[in-house]
Amino acid sequence: MTVQRICDPMLPELSRVFSAPISETSKVISFFAITYGLMQLFYGPVGDRFGKYRVVMLATLGCSLGCVLSGFSEDLDVLVAARVATALAAAAIIPLSLAWVGDAVHYEQRQETLARVGLGTMLGITAGQLFGGLLTDTLGWRWAFGLMATAFATVSFLLWQQLKRLDPAAQQTHAPLGFFKQLQQVAHNPWARIFLSMALIEGATVFGALAVTAAHLHQVHHISLTMAGGTTAFFGLGGMAYMATAKITIRRFGEVGLARNGGIGFGAAFVVIAFSPWWQLALPSCFVAGFSFAMFHNTMQAKATQLLPKARATGVTLFAGFMFFGQSLGVVVLAELFNHVNSHYVLAADALVVCSLGLFLSRAIAKRNVTQADHA
DSSP states (O other), X not given: OHHXXXXXXXXXXXXXXXXXXXXHHTHHHXXXXXXXXXXXXXXXXXXXXXXXXXXXXXXXXXXXXXXXXXXXXXXXXXXXXXXXXXXXXXXXXXXXXXXXXXXXXXXXXXXXXXXXXHHHHHHHHHHHHHHHHHHHHTTOHHHHHHHHHHHHXXXXXXXXXXXXXXXXXXXXXXXXXXXXXXHHHHHTOHHHHHHHHHHHHHIIXXXXXXXXXXXXXXXXXXXXXXXXXXXXXXXXXXXXXXXXXXXXXXXXXXXXXXXXXXXXXXXXXXXXXXXXXXXXXXXXXXHHHHHHHHHHHHHHHHHHTTSSGGGHHHHHHHHHHHHHHHHHHHHHHXXXXXXXXXXXXXXXXXXXXXXXXXHHXXXXXXXXXXXXXXXX
């Protein structure tokens, strides 16, 4: 998540350095997301067959090499290509880690466990937004990629040290289905079709808005990239707060309440960010948006681990693939709208869609719970 979000606050600076509009420099985000989504179709079956832990270890090493290439890029096209190379490896890390949890933890405790694992993704969002802006304003944008290359190389080494102990736990106890049989199962399952469509919309709206929030604050309130990136980093802090209170929150609201309140909270927070005349209000608003998003997304993740129980890595990577296809679409559309429509209205419209999505998911879960209870 850090390597994905680290370019968000860089967009104005990359636009200046490469003499290109933000709609062009945003390709470092959108092309990353497109590649990430496409690679899900590859890593799902690979993780099911060869072991999720081992694939993640090799993927972190690949990310380190991709970040080195990004830091030495001399023009925008080369930087975009280096980001694509990074995404080729990064695509394996989060979904295969979640699938590993799905293999090891019973569903009753899975959402709480996924929430704890999700602390890493929230830290990544925070670190990417903060260090992307800070290093761009101080040492230069290339140093941000240098930091990422070092971090990935270190993590790959640490994973290698634990390979013999943890890799056997990642293996399936049954032979995975063929990939095309898995897709056929999804195509014939109405709930799977609805769920993956929601994942697509989630990626387009939530991550699309997050990608342009720093640019909105920078352009509307004339604050520095460091301040704008640091403000949006509160999104990650809000997610971390949810992870810290997940056990209590999950038991208090249940899946239906988490989906509903998460969507409403995110929508309300981004309406404030869109129209507030004081940039300082974006600080608590980003925090609330991050907490609310974590409520909603944690519920989606738990459902994703049950999409294809006999080929869990493929099911989770299909979910991630649709979500990041949506993200690539959202970044492109919102960046283009920023060139033609007031950013206030762009963020407000996005917030309304997320709110509606949360209400729809909560009703869908409640309906499925009633149906399953009747069948039982």
